[in-house]
Amino acid sequence: MVLEIKARDVLARTGSWKGASGPEVRLPLLLRTLPSISRGELDEGDEAILTVTGPGPGPDGVLVVRDLGSTLRPVHRDGGDGKDWAHLVIPAEDPLPPSLADDLDSIAPTTVSEDGLVEVVHAAASRVADEPPPPGSVQWVVMASAASLVGRPPRFIDAVMRTRERAGPGRLLYLPGVATPRNLALLSYLGVDVVDDVQCHLEAARGRRIRPELGHVHRPDAGTDGDLVARNLSTMREEVALVREVVEHEALRELVEVRVRSEPWQVAALRSVDRQHRSRLLPYCPVHRDAPLFALSRESLERIEVTSWVETLMERYEPPANTRVLVLLPCSARKPYGNSRTHRRIAEALSSVPNRATVHEVILTSPLGAVPRELERTYPAAHYDIPVSGDWFPDEVERMRTLVEHIRTTGTYDAVISHMGPGLSFLEEDGSVSRSRTEGEGALDHGALDQLASLVSQAASDALRTSYRERQREDLASLARFQFGRDVAKALLEGGQVAGRPPGLRLKGPDGDQRAMVVPARGRLSLTLSGAELVAAAGHHRVWMDDFELRGDLFAVGVIDADPLVRPGDEAVVVRGDLVMGVGVARMGTPEMLAANRGTAVAMRHHRGGGREGEGEREGEGGGGNS
Amino acid sequence: MTDLEDWLVHQRSRRGVGKAKRMDPSVPAAVWHEEELLGGEVVDTMAAVVRTGGCSHDRDHGGCTMCGYASETPHRPPTEDEYLSQVRALAARRGDARWVKLYTSGSMLDPDEVPPVVLEAIVEAFDDVDMLTVESRAEHITAERVRTLGDPGRTEVAIGLESACDRVLDGSVHKGMDLAAFQRAAAEVTGEGASVRTYVLLKPPFLTEAEAIDDSIEAIRAAASAGSSVVSLNPVNVQAFTLVDRLHHMREWEPPWLWSVVEVLQRAAGSVPSTTRIISAPTAGGKVRGAHNCGRCDGDVLRAIEFHRLSNDLEELDAVPDCGCRPMWRSQLDLEGLMQGPFAPFGYRRSSVR
Numbered sequence: 001m002v003l004e005i006k007a008r009d010v011l012a013r014t015g016s017w018k019g020a021s022g023p024e025v026r027l028p029l030l031l032r033t034l035p036s037i038s039r040g041e042l043d044e045g046d047e048a049i050l051t052v053t054g055p056g057p058g059p060d061g062v063l064v065v066r067d068l069g070s071t072l073r074p075v076h077r078d079g080g081d082g083k084d085w086a087h088l089v090i091p092a093e094d095p096l097p098p099s100l101a102d103d104l105d106s107i108a109p110t111t112v113s114e115d116g117l118v119e120v121v122h123a124a125a126s127r128v129a130d131e132p133p134p135p136g137s138v139q140w141v142v143m144a145s146a147a148s149l150v151g152r153p154p155r156f157i158d159a160v161m162r163t164r165e166r167a168g169p170g171r172l173l174y175l176p177g178v179a180t181p182r183n184l185a186l187l188s189y190l191g192v193d194v195v196d197d198v199q200c201h202l203e204a205a206r207g208r209r210i211r212p213e214l215g216h217v218h219r220p221d222a223g224t225d226g227d228l229v230a231r232n233l234s235t236m237r238e239e240v241a242l243v244r245e246v247v248e249h250e251a252l253r254e255l256v257e258v259r260v261r262s263e264p265w266q267v268a269a270l271r272s273v274d275r276q277h278r279s280r281l282l283p284y285c286p287v288h289r290d291a292p293l294f295a296l297s298r299e300s301l302e303r304i305e306v307t308s309w310v311e312t313l314m315e316r317y318e319p320p321a322n323t324r325v326l327v328l329l330p331c332s333a334r335k336p337y338g339n340s341r342t343h344r345r346i347a348e349a350l351s352s353v354p355n356r357a358t359v360h361e362v363i364l365t366s367p368l369g370a371v372p373r374e375l376e377r378t379y380p381a382a383h384y385d386i387p388v389s390g391d392w393f394p395d396e397v398e399r400m401r402t403l404v405e406h407i408r409t410t411g412t413y414d415a416v417i418s419h420m421g422p423g424l425s426f427l428e429e430d431g432s433v434s435r436s437r438t439e440g441e442g443a444l445d446h447g448a449l450d451q452l453a454s455l456v457s458q459a460a461s462d463a464l465r466t467s468y469r470e471r472q473r474e475d476l477a478s479l480a481r482f483q484f485g486r487d488v489a490k491a492l493l494e495g496g497q498v499a500g501r502p503p504g505l506r507l508k509g510p511d512g513d514q515r516a517m518v519v520p521a522r523g524r525l526s527l528t529l530s531g532a533e534l535v536a537a538a539g540h541h542r543v544w545m546d547d548f549e550l551r552g553d554l555f556a557v558g559v560i561d562a563d564p565l566v567r568p569g570d571e572a573v574v575v576r577g578d579l580v581m582g583v584g585v586a587r588m589g590t591p592e593m594l595a596a597n598r599g600t601a602v603a604m605r606h607h608r609g610g611g612r613e614g615e616g617e618r619e620g621e622g623g624g625g626n627s
Numbered sequence: 628m629t630d631l632e633d634w635l636v637h638q639r640s641r642r643g644v645g646k647a648k649r650m651d652p653s654v655p656a657a658v659w660h661e662e663e664l665l666g667g668e669v670v671d672t673m674a675a676v677v678r679t680g681g682c683s684h685d686r687d688h689g690g691c692t693m694c695g696y697a698s699e700t701p702h703r704p705p706t707e708d709e710y711l712s713q714v715r716a717l718a719a720r721r722g723d724a725r726w727v728k729l730y731t732s733g734s735m736l737d738p739d740e741v742p743p744v745v746l747e748a749i750v751e752a753f754d755d756v757d758m759l760t761v762e763s764r765a766e767h768i769t770a771e772r773v774r775t776l777g778d779p780g781r782t783e784v785a786i787g788l789e790s791a792c793d794r795v796l797d798g799s800v801h802k803g804m805d806l807a808a809f810q811r812a813a814a815e816v817t818g819e820g821a822s823v824r825t826y827v828l829l830k831p832p833f834l835t836e837a838e839a840i841d842d843s844i845e846a847i848r849a850a851a852s853a854g855s856s857v858v859s860l861n862p863v864n865v866q867a868f869t870l871v872d873r874l875h876h877m878r879e880w881e882p883p884w885l886w887s888v889v890e891v892l893q894r895a896a897g898s899v900p901s902t903t904r905i906i907s908a909p910t911a912g913g914k915v916r917g918a919h920n921c922g923r924c925d926g927d928v929l930r931a932i933e934f935h936r937l938s939n940d941l942e943e944l945d946a947v948p949d950c951g952c953r954p955m956w957r958s959q960l961d962l963e964g965l966m967q968g969p970f971a972p973f974g975y976r977r978s979s980v981r
Contacts, residue, residue: 033965050965051717069964072794073838090967094798095833096967099877106630120967145968148879177966203957206975462916 022087326490635689680704682733695866
C-alpha cells in the first residue's frame, strides 16, 4: 500500500492512496453509493464505489469497496464474499449501538476483515482507547455508528479523535454515512480521509437541497425537484474540491469556521475539539506557516495555533533581562507591526528616549493577547488578521490581562506605561500603570505621542543603563526560549554573543563559530551544526535515524525515534546513536515521523562533514534523498 | 463481562415493584373484542391477557429485548381462587364472541405459570366457542398438553417464532429458543390436529430496515412450512422497560415503516402456500412508538392492512395510495446498511418538507 501525503493542515491531509489491488485514489476520497449512480459519471481516481450487493467487477480505474453488513445477517448474495471483484471489503461486524457500547462488553469493539486490510471500530466503546493499535496490515479504519453520534457533539468528537489516534497517520479513516457539503470541512479538520454520499441521497429523498452555508434552508429551487440527487452530489463534489484546495493553502481552519455556522452541532463539535483535544492536535500543528491566519470568529480565539501561542508564552516566556520599562502598545493591521505606519510613528516618537535599550514594548491584541516586540515576526504574530471594531469581548480582554500579568511578574520593571485605547479596565483601574492617552485621544495624536515619549523618557532615564548589544542578546534569548524552552535556550546562549543587525541577528560561540541565526522572514532561529549539538545535548528536538549514510533529506522510513512533540516546522537535530548527523526543519510531527513510511521527515540544512554544508543557509526545502 | 442476557436480567430488576403490587391477581390484565376471519367469515372475537405468575424466560433469563408484557406480572402468582375468578370474569365478558384468544405474559401451556387445573377450567368455560386460541412458548408445548385443550378442530396454539434466523433469535430478540425448537413444537400441535398460529417480528433491535424485511419474510416462510395456518406479523413497538425502549430513547432504533409491513405481506404471500394466511395488526400503528410512516399516509396504509387482515385479499395492499414518503423509505432501505450503525438522522420520516 502507498499513502502519499501531498499537503497537511493540522490533522487534515490531501494526497493519494493506493491499496494492494485497485487504482490509486485521491484524498479526501468520496465514496459513491450504488445502485444510485451510473458508472460513467464517476471521476476516476477522485471517487470510488461503495456497495453491498455490488455489480460485480468495477470498470478499470475505479476502486470498489464492498460492505458485508452485520454478523446478525451477513450479506451472502450475488457474488459470494465479493473478494473476487471488490478491492476492499468492510467486514460484517457485531452491531453495537453507542448507548450500549460500554454496557455490552462481551461484544468485540473491533472487527478486522479476513484479508486484514479493513477494521471496523465501535469507537463509542471507551475500551477501544485502551487497546493496542490494530495490526500493521490494516489500511482503512471505519468508525461505526458515526452518523448516530453526530447529534451528541462531545461524544462524537471524542470518538472520532480516539479513532483517529488509534488509526495513526499511516492509515485512512472512514466515517460512514455522515458527510454533507456542510460538514465536510469539519470532518476533514478532524482527520477524516474517506467519506460517502449517503446523506446526499437521503436528503434528496426527503426533498432537501443541501446548501453548504445553511443547515435549515433546504427547499429546492423551483423546477429542480427531480434533479435533487444530482444537485446535492454536485455540491458535495465541489466541496471536496474546495477542501482539497484550502488544505493545500493551509486555510482549512478558516473554511471550518465558516462552515460550522451552518448547524449548531458543528459549532459545539468544534468547541469540543478546541477545548478537549488540544493535545491530540498539537503534534500535527505546524509551528510556522506562510499562510495568513484569519481570526474572524469567537472560535478563532480557541484554535490550536492561537492557544499554543498563548500557552507557550505562559510556560516559557520571560522578558529580555534588564528591561525596566514596559510599554503597552496597540496593534496594527499591517504585520509585522514594525512595518506599519502606526508603529513607525511610535518608533519615531520614542527615538529620542535615553537608555532606549531598557524599554520593552509589548503589543496587546486579539486573539493572541500579547505580542512582545522581539517576537513580532514569529508565527502567527506576523500572520494574523482580525476585524477591527475598537471594542473588545470580555474573553479577549481577559487573555490580555493574563498575559500582561505574566510578563510583569516574570520581568523586572520599574514602570509600566500604557498607550492603549479605552476598554481595558484592568489597565485603567491599575494605579501602577501610567497612561499616555487621554479620553478620546487617538494613538497617533500629537499630544498622545508627546505624552508617551515624555513618560517613557522619564522612566528610562531613571533606570539602570543597558547597552544595545546586551539588549539584542536578550531579545535573541527570548526568542530562543519561545522556540526551544528555557533549558535549551540557556544551553544555546551559554557563553554566546550576538552579531549582525536586527532582525537578522546571529548567535556565535566563544570561538566565533556560529550557533544559530534569526531568519527574519519566519521570526525563528535556525541552527547550525554546533548549535544543534547544544540543543541535542540539552535533550530536545532530536530525531534518531537508522544506521545508514544520510545524504539529502531524512525520510520518515529512516526515522527510528524522536523526542516528544517535535512539531512540523520545528528545528530537528538528526542523531544516530549519540552522534549528531545534521540539522534541518521537521516536515512532520513526532507521531507521523514514527508511523509513516513515506515522505520527508526532516528537510536537512546541514549534514555532519558533508559537502552540502557549504551550501549555506538553505531554508530546509525538500529534495535529496536517503541512501 | 456483560452480555445481552446479563443486561436484560439487570434491566428486569429495575422494573417498578410498586406497579406490580397494585395489580389485582383476581382480574385479567386486559380484555377486548376485535374482529377475526374464521372460515371466510368475519366473527366477533374476545381477546384477553390472563394475569399469571409470569413468563419463565423472563424470570430465568431476563426475557426478550422487545417484550414489555413481563411488567404486567403481579408481585406474586395468583392463587387458584384468584385464577378461577379471572376465568369467571372472562366468561362474563365473552358476549357474542365465537372466537376466544387467551394470552398471558408468558405461556398458557407452562404448568408452572398456569396450573393445569386452571387450564381445565378455561377449556370448560369456553367449550362452545368455534375457536379457542392459547399462547405458549415453544418449549412448553407437548402433544399431551395440546390434548388437554379439547377438540383439536377448534383449538389453535399461538407460538412466537419471531425470526427464523438463529443468530437473530439469540443476538437480537434474545428469544432463548432456536428454529428447531419451534419446528418441534409446531409438529406437536399439528400432529394432534390442532392449528398453529405463528407470530413473526418485524425489525427487532440491531437490524436495519432492509435486513428486517428479509428476516421477516424468511421467518414467515419457515412458519408456513412448519404448518402454520396463520402467520401474524408483529412490527416491533416500544414497550416500557425493554431494551428496545432504551434504544428508542437514545435515538438508536426506530420502529419499522408501515411500508415495510406492506412489503413483507406482499412479498411473503407469493412464496408461501395459500393454506397459510399472513396478516398483521400493528400495535401502536401510526404512532411514533409503533410502526409508522410520514404521518400523512399512516391512516390509509393502516386501513389497507386491516382490510387485508379481514379479507385475505392482497389487492387491498396494492390499492394503498402512494405517498411522498415512499422514496424516503426506499432510500433508507438502500443506504442504512452502509452507515455501519444506527440509522441517522433519527426521525427522518417525520421531518420531510414535502
